[in-house]
Amino acid sequence: xxxxRVAGTDLLAVVSALRDEQGFDLLADLCxxxxxxxxxxxxxxxxxxxxxxxxxxxxxxxxxxxxxxxVSSLHPGANWHEREAFxxxxxxxxxxxxxxxxxxxxxxxxxxxxxxxxxxxxxxPFPAADVAEVTGQKVEPAPMMGGxxxxxxxxxxxGEPSALDQSWTEEKPKA
Amino acid sequence: MKITKEISIGDVAAxxxxxxxxxxxxxxxxxxxxxxxxxxxxxxLDGDKVVKCDPVIGYLHRxxxxxxxxxxxxxxxxxxxxxxxLAPLANNVAYAxxxxxxxxxxxxxxxxxxxxxxCEMARLSSHLLGIxxxxxxxxxxxxxxxxxxxREKLYTLFEELTGARFTTSYTRIGGVTxxxxxxxxxxxxxxxxxxxxxxxxxxxxxTRNGIFLERTEGIATISxxxxxxxxxxxPNLRASGVPFDLRKDKPYSGYEQYDxxxxxxxxxxxxDRYLVRMEELRQSVRIIRQVVKTMPGGAWYAEDAxxxxxxxxxxxxxxxxxxxxxxxxxTEGPQIPAGEVYFEAENPKGALGFYVVSxxxxxxxxxxxxxxxxxxxxxxxxxVPGNFLTDVASILGSLDFVMGECDR
Numbered sequence: 099x100x101x102x103r104v105a106g107t108d109l110l111a112v113v114s115a116l117r118d119e120q121g122f123d124l125l126a127d128l129c130x131x132x133x134x135x136x137x138x139x140x141x142x143x144x145x146x147x148x149x150x151x152x153x154x155x156x157x158x159x160x161x162x163x164x165x166x167x168x169v170s171s172l173h174p175g176a177n178w179h180e181r182e183a184f185x186x187x188x189x190x191x192x193x194x195x196x197x198x199x200x201x202x203x204x205x206x207x208x209x210x211x212x213x214x215x216x217x218x219x220x221x222x223p224f225p226a227a228d229v230a231e232v233t234g235q236k237v238e239p240a241p242m243m244g245g246x247x248x249x250x251x252x253x254x255x256x257g258e259p260s261a262l263d264q265s266w267t268e269e270k271p272k273a
Numbered sequence: 274m275k276i277t278k279e280i281s282i283g284d285v286a287a288x289x290x291x292x293x294x295x296x297x298x299x300x301x302x303x304x305x306x307x308x309x310x311x312x313x314x315x316x317x318l319d320g321d322k323v324v325k326c327d328p329v330i331g332y333l334h335r336x337x338x339x340x341x342x343x344x345x346x347x348x349x350x351x352x353x354x355x356x357x358x359l360a361p362l363a364n365n366v367a368y369a370x371x372x373x374x375x376x377x378x379x380x381x382x383x384x385x386x387x388x389x390x391x392c393e394m395a396r397l398s399s400h401l402l403g404i405x406x407x408x409x410x411x412x413x414x415x416x417x418x419x420x421x422x423x424r425e426k427l428y429t430l431f432e433e434l435t436g437a438r439f440t441t442s443y444t445r446i447g448g449v450t451x452x453x454x455x456x457x458x459x460x461x462x463x464x465x466x467x468x469x470x471x472x473x474x475x476x477x478x479x480t481r482n483g484i485f486l487e488r489t490e491g492i493a494t495i496s497x498x499x500x501x502x503x504x505x506x507x508p509n510l511r512a513s514g515v516p517f518d519l520r521k522d523k524p525y526s527g528y529e530q531y532d533x534x535x536x537x538x539x540x541x542x543x544x545d546r547y548l549v550r551m552e553e554l555r556q557s558v559r560i561i562r563q564v565v566k567t568m569p570g571g572a573w574y575a576e577d578a579x580x581x582x583x584x585x586x587x588x589x590x591x592x593x594x595x596x597x598x599x600x601x602x603x604t605e606g607p608q609i610p611a612g613e614v615y616f617e618a619e620n621p622k623g624a625l626g627f628y629v630v631s632x633x634x635x636x637x638x639x640x641x642x643x644x645x646x647x648x649x650x651x652x653x654x655x656x657v658p659g660n661f662l663t664d665v666a667s668i669l670g671s672l673d674f675v676m677g678e679c680d681r
Binding site: 099143145154174 | 502
């Protein structure tokens, strides 16, 4: 597979020339990578596919200062791949239309595919502090929280969820 | 401060402006039958019409790529079962071929034929489920029962071959775990006869079904340009009119020996995606019949794979060299040369890609998994808005995704 190393500043020009002049019309894959033996820490690897020539081409891009220009203006399919590379490595894609995390939740503080992140993970507080305060549980509120069926009293795991209004049960004397 | 306007009864445009309410945000999923797993769609609705669709994924994220960096190549095979868990055999094969390319292994014809056979059976199983639940999402229950019947027969065959119904872990780097059992190929032939009848039955039930047509025809049309721009692969790309199939265009594992056609859609709507899958079922049966007829004899693992496979137990117990080899393979894993490789296989859901970077040794430095379902879902914000809420079920069914592979 032909492999080229492209500078971040030339990336957009190279990808658009490959698409428009050489027929590499499908972005097969885009992923982040922690580099070895290079001055910068992270890189991005792009695999382009030509559906007419039936060939792949691979582009290596160094993320200088953890930044790479976004190619999602040329290949909209790169949007989610770039969000994932940001999520997993913390690589910032300049000009990305929607620079959010994608697999981890928005307030997650780490980038798990970095080599210094442990396999076992690092425990982090869940985002709902108000629920944790009442229940002592590090959980997110369930979608039904505050609805007609809620678990009441004590920890969230104790007791079956039941209706707030218990007047219909047989135990209670009927009015 | 509201400005009062004088509205005549015939002034419909002005009245509808007056009656326009606020948009409503609706969470569809993560536990919703039409989202086939744990996909959540954050939909903005104007009445019954979707104006914005924001897919929220990651509920099934297990960190497979991180896990792969911490184990030997063969140890990762069971994790590939859980990518597209509706076609584990095809994932096993894609992963094994990627690593074999890195290791420079050449496989004997029998092993390749076994792999083609299992891949196509996995495709049958995946498409049967895909069409069954797609039909169910659009209101046709019967089809689901027909297709699941056939899938059950397939799983019996898988169990006989691999020892497991779902989590098959059938391939190893350089071969497969075991040879085909005696009489198994005859059972596969018998299954082919049955499944062809079922495919015809499903065809009769769905293809000219008025309700199904109403729910799928002209819905969420993906143009050729759009499909390419978003990087769609597999049946979803072909339904949009791009005749690209990795089995034909970048043949692997000996696919070039078999005769089959690549169905291509004309419009790229939900109905075309169904039609393409239906025809792929028939083509898969065609390939399976050819493989069964021409199944070569000989070894079912590569000659060089003796450095990768564990030596026979009897020799490990009695011979020094085999004992050392066994110890090295278990503790350090098979030694794969340094390099990088990207390999995509034509899986039922699209092109499943593995990008493997090795520093040498028994553990990959980086293993990237390109899941076709991840890419298929990334097109949702572009195609869902403008459709009715009920159409979302048809669109999701027609894209045929699986969250295990999307979230990895």
